[in-house]
Amino acid sequence: MGSAIVRRLVATGHRVTVWNRTAEKATPLAGLDIGIAATPAAAVAGAELVITMLTDAAAVEAALLGPGDTAAVAALRPGTVVVQMSTIGPDEMRTLAARMPPGVPVLDAPVGGSVGAAGTGTLAIFAGGSPDVLGLAEPLLRDLGAVHHCGPIGAGSALKLVVNAAMITSIGALHDTLAVAGAVGVDPAIALQALAAGPLDRAVQRATATGASFAIALAAKDLRLALRDVPAAPVTAAALDLLHAAADPAADIATLIDLETR
Incomplete structure (x- = not known):
C-alpha cells in the first residue's frame, strides 16, 4: 500500500521522499522522481507532511519515536504534519499522538480500499484529529481519496x-x-x-x-x-x-x- 500511495502522490505532482524498513522493497520505486532515504530521520528532514504506512503500532512507534537519532523525531521540525495511515488500535493512536513533540500536529488517517484504489485516488480516508490539522493535510489527502472526518484522534482508527x-x-x-x-x-x-x-x-x-x-x-x-x-x-x-x-x-x-x- 505504501508504494501505491507513493506512485499516486508522484502522479499528482507531489515531491516525495520514502523510507522502508526493508530497503529492497523500495527498489521498484527507484525509477520515479523521488528520494529514497536510508533512515526515517533522513526521510522526514525538511518535510511539510509525513505519512506513515506500516504494519502495526510497534513499527510506527519505532519509525517515528526511536530509539536513536535515526528515528523521525530527530528531524521533525515544528509545523510538520504527521499523518498516521497505518491500521492500529484507537488507544495506540492516542498514545502515539500524545508522545509526539510539541508543535508537530498529528492526524489519525487510516484508509479503506486496496492498492488499486490508492492508484486511482479513490481510497476512503477515515480522519481523526482537530479540524485545523485536517485542514492542513486535506489538500494532499484529497489526491488519495475521499476524506471523512470521524472526530478526535483515535476516531479514524x-x-x-x-x-x-x-x-x-x-x-x-x-x-x-x-x-x-x-x-x-x-x-x-x-x-x-x-x-x-x-x-x-x-x-x-x-x-x-x-x-x-x-x-x-x-x-x-x-x-x-x-x-x-x-x-x-x-x-x-x-x-x-x-x-x-x-x-x-x-x-x-x-x-x-x-x-x-x-
Missing part, C-alpha cells in the same frame, strides 16, 4: 477497525456459505452468481477481485485489535480462527475462498 471487521467476517461467511453449497450439491459458480445479488455481494466482489492485496496475517492483526475490548463477538472470533488456520499468512484474504470458485 476506531472506524477503520469497524469497517475491516465487517469486511473480513463477510469473507468468512462467504467461505462457509460456499462450503454449504458444495455439501448440498450446488455448483460453486452458480452459488457465487446468486450470492452476488444478495447480502454477501461485497464479499463476492472482494473474493473475485484482481489487483487487491490484503495479507491474511494483517487481517488477523486487525481482528485481534477489534476483539481486544469486546466481551462477546462469536462471529468475529470465528473469522479470526479461520484466518489463523490459513496455510499461507502472506496470501491475500481472497485465497480463503476456494480458487475453483473464482
